[in-house]
Amino acid sequence: MRTIKSILKLVSNVFGVVAMAFLAFLMFGITADVIARALTGDPISGVFEMSELSLVMIVFLGAMWGQQDRAHIRVNVLSNRLTGLPHRIAMTFAWGCGALALLMLAWPATQDAIYSVSIWEFRWGYIQIPIWWTKVGLAAGLWFAAVQMALHAVSALIEDEPDATTPWPEG
Structure with a gap:
């Protein structure tokens, strides 16, 4: 169990750093775009489209980091x-339902990501932007978050879960 938690923590941290990079793009890219629009009257090509994709990556890669x-x-x-036992059962049920909900989203997201990669899907805006990589990120984020919640369910059943202000224990 400790090894699985360590692996999930590592994946969570990597996903979190990637989500923060997209957040930095949102902050600086949109600021630069607003300044460019004010000075020239024209937007920076692709910033709007990348902002949409960045939001997807922030939500689905950052979810696991927040859960940690x-x-x-x-x-x-x-x-x-x-x-005691009633608390452990309630928490196991809640985390299990969360894991199931994420799995129900992860499966169709994975199928869509596979199709998207197979056709190298893109969208048009001011410029052509590939979107297949965000669909892969979305599916990966959902799968890892589902595994993490399932592990929380098992952990809540075995040992009483700490309160909401305590981070997930290391061991």
């Missing part, structure tokens, strides 16, 4: 009132 530190919004009215 329990940073997602959680409704814990019931789980805060439970202790």
Whole structure:
């Protein structure tokens, strides 16, 4: 279990760094585009299209990173009132449902990514932008997040889950 958690933490950190790079592009690219529009009246070609793709990458690659530190919004009215075995069962059920939901999204996203890569899919805007790589990133983010949530479910059943403010334990 410790090895799997370590691997998922490494993947999560890599995905998080990539998501932050796309966030940096959004901040600096859109700022530069606004300045260019103000000065010249014309946008920087491709910034709008890359901004759309960057948002996809931030959400689906950053989801796992957020989950690592329990940073997602959680409704814990019931789980805060439970202790011991009932708490572990409730958390196992919740994380299991989350993993199942992500798996139900990951499967069609993977099929779409495979098709997209097979035709080297792109979209038109001011310039032609390939989008197949974002579909691959989306599918990978969903699969890894599903595995991570499934591991959280197993971990919650075996050992009582820490509260929402405590990061995922290393061991």
